[in-house]
Amino acid sequence: MSPVVARTRSELEEALAGVRTGGGRVTLVPTMGALHDGHASLLAEARRSSGTGDAVVASIFVNPLQFGAGEDLDRYPRTLEADLEVCAAEGVDVVFAPSVDEVYPGGDPQVTVEPGELGTVLEGAARPTHFRGVLTVVAKLLGLVRPDVTVLGQKDYQQLVLVRRMVADLCMGVEVVGGQTVREQDGLALSSRNRYLTAEERRDALALSAALRTGAATAPSGADEVLRAARAVIDAASGVELDYLVLTDPDLGPPPAEGEARLLVAARVGSTRLLDNVAVELGAAAATGES
Ligand code: PAF
Numbered sequence: 001m002s003p004v005v006a007r008t009r010s011e012l013e014e015a016l017a018g019v020r021t022g023g024g025r026v027t028l029v030p031t032m033g034a035l036h037d038g039h040a041s042l043l044a045e046a047r048r049s050s051g052t053g054d055a056v057v058a059s060i061f062v063n064p065l066q067f068g069a070g071e072d073l074d075r076y077p078r079t080l081e082a083d084l085e086v087c088a089a090e091g092v093d094v095v096f097a098p099s100v101d102e103v104y105p106g107g108d109p110q111v112t113v114e115p116g117e118l119g120t121v122l123e124g125a126a127r128p129t130h131f132r133g134v135l136t137v138v139a140k141l142l143g144l145v146r147p148d149v150t151v152l153g154q155k156d157y158q159q160l161v162l163v164r165r166m167v168a169d170l171c172m173g174v175e176v177v178g179g180q181t182v183r184e185q186d187g188l189a190l191s192s193r194n195r196y197l198t199a200e201e202r203r204d205a206l207a208l209s210a211a212l213r214t215g216a217a218t219a220p221s222g223a224d225e226v227l228r229a230a231r232a233v234i235d236a237a238s239g240v241e242l243d244y245l246v247l248t249d250p251d252l253g254p255p256p257a258e259g260e261a262r263l264l265v266a267a268r269v270g271s272t273r274l275l276d277n278v279a280v281e282l283g284a285a286a287a288t289g290e291s
Contacts, residue, residue, distance in 0.1 A: 001088065001091075002084070002088050003058070003084065003087045003088060003092045003093055003094055003095045004093065004094045004095070005084065005094075005095045005097060006094055006095070006096050006097070006098075007097060007098060007099065007102070008098065008102055009098070009102065009144055012094070012096050012098075012144060012145065015093075015094045016055060016057070016094065016145070019053065019054065019055040019093075022053050023053070024053040024054040024055055025050065025051075025054040025055075025148040025149065026054070026055050026057060026145060026146065026147040026148055026149075027046040027049065027050055027054070027055070027056050027057070027147055027148065027149040027150070027151060028046075028057045028058075028059065028141065028142070028145045028147035028149070028150045028151070029042045029043055029046050029056070029057070029058045029059070029092075029150070029151045029152075030058075030059045030061075030137075030138060030141050030150065030152065031058060031059060031060055031061075031083075032060070032061065032062045032063065032076065032192065033060040033061075033062065033077070033078060033079060033080060033083045033097075033192075034076070034077035034078070034079050034083070034192035034195075035060075035079075035082070035083045035086040035087070036182075036190045036191075036192065036194075037182050037190055038153055038155060038181065038182040038189075038190035038191070039058075039086065039153075040086055040089070040090055040182075041179060041180065041182050042151045042152070042153055042179040043056065043058060043086070043087065043090035043091075043092055044090050045151055045177065045179050046092075046149070046151045047090060047091045047092075049149065049177075055093040055094060056090075056091065056092050056093050056094075057092070057093065057094045057095075057096055057145050057147065058087050058092045058094075058095050058096070059095075059096040059097070059098075059141050059145065060080065060083055060095060060096070060097040061096075061097065061098055061103060061137070061141075062076050062078060063103070063133060063134070063137040064100060064104075064133075065104070065108065065109075065112075065129075065132070065133030065136055065137060066129075066130050066131075066132075066133030066134045066137065067130075067133070068127055068128070068129055068130065071127070072193075072196075075196075076192070077192060077195060080097060083095075096141075096144070096145065103137065103140060109136060112132050112133075112135075112136040113132065113135035113136045113139050113166060113170075114132060114135075115131040115132055115134075115135055115162050115165075115166075116165075118131075118158070118161065118162055118165065118252060119131035119132065119135075119162060121252070122158050122244055122246065122252070122264065122266065123158050123159075123266065123275070124158070125244075126243055126266070126273070131158075131159070131162055134159055134162070134163075135162060135163065135166050138150075138163055138166070139166065139170075139172070142167075142172055142174055147174055148174065148175065149174065149175045149176075149177060150163075150174055150175070150176055150177070151177045151178075151179050152176065152177075152178060152179065153178070153179050153180075153181060154178045154179060154180060154181050154277070155181040155189055155190070155191065155275070155276070155277070156275065157252075157262060157264060157275075157277045158252060158264075160176070160178050161250075161251060161252050163176055164176045181276075181277075183209065186206055187206055187209035187210060187213065188202070188205055188206055188208075188209055189208075189209060189274075189275075189276045191274065191275075193272055193273070193274065194272075194274075196270070196271070196272045197269065197270065197272055198270065200239070201239060201269045201270040201272065204237060204238060204239030204240055204269050204270075205240070205269045205272075205274055207233060207234055207236075207237030207240045207267075208234075208240070208265050208267055208274055208276045209276055210233050210237075211230040211231070211233035211234045211237075211245065211265060212230060212263055212265060212276055212277065212278045213278070214229045214230055214232075214233050215227065215229050215230030215233075215247075215263050215278075215280070216263060216278050216279075216280045217229070219261075219280040219281055219282050219283070220283060222257070222282060222283055223247050223255045223257070223261070223282055226247055226261075226263060226280060226282070227245065227246075227247055230245055230263060230265070231245055234265070234267070239269055239270070240267045240268075240269055241267055241268040241269075242265070242266075242267045243266040243267055243268065243273070244264070244265070244266050245263075245264070245265045246263075246264050246265075247261055247262070247263050247264075247280070248261065248262050248264065249261055249262070250262055250279075255282065256282060257282065257283065258282050258283035259281065259282060259283070260279065260280075260281060260282075261279075261280050261281070261282045262277055262278070262279060262280070263277060263278050263280050264276075264277040265277065
């Protein structure tokens, strides 16, 4: 069935009124549209964990506040018709697709969500205002949709960690679920920005997932070996301008000597900035292979 499309706050309220009065649970999957199989899997996850009387809401909003000067706000793909088909196929009940004025009626908000220290490293070092924009719009979407659960991808891992942090620190009372990264058969993590890549750049971009796989495979030998092995793959690659390759604990702190860790990479391929990450189990008998 086609989802209800709500363009305004009042249309959203109207679309969710029945669910709210019936005591149903609401799950929100926030997106910027240009939906691919990675988003489809988040929507499917939301649907799976919802029952009769519950609602799955997908928001589609290209949030200007999270783009810095000179970034790709203008060329970011906007594909609403195709997105609605993906939402229909995944059983989404309501698509919230507001305009910029609807989300920011008075222009840029005076009060924003400050991501703190964690918002200044990794992606935050390259994009200093990015996470303030992300957290501010996610806080607004949570305020408007008032979901019980929100599902975000592990692909943007730092974003996921920061949203969890915001929800905990500001007592927002919503469960945050991290959905698995979906990959092409050759390992490339799905991203709306992959469509910027030329055929040659797409081949070069495979070095990112290959580095993570190679690093994760050496996890039983410990942190230094993971980083050395992953780095060797990037160094041997062409067309990849590395920004960072780091190993952290699951909350992006220093990695443990043993146990759960996260290996993250960011690089520029052509003019496109790509991110990827995997879970690794340091010092254990085998790498998890989970992503
Ligand atoms: O990951 C995204 O698509 C965006 O950063 C989000 C979470 C929808 C906020 O605009």
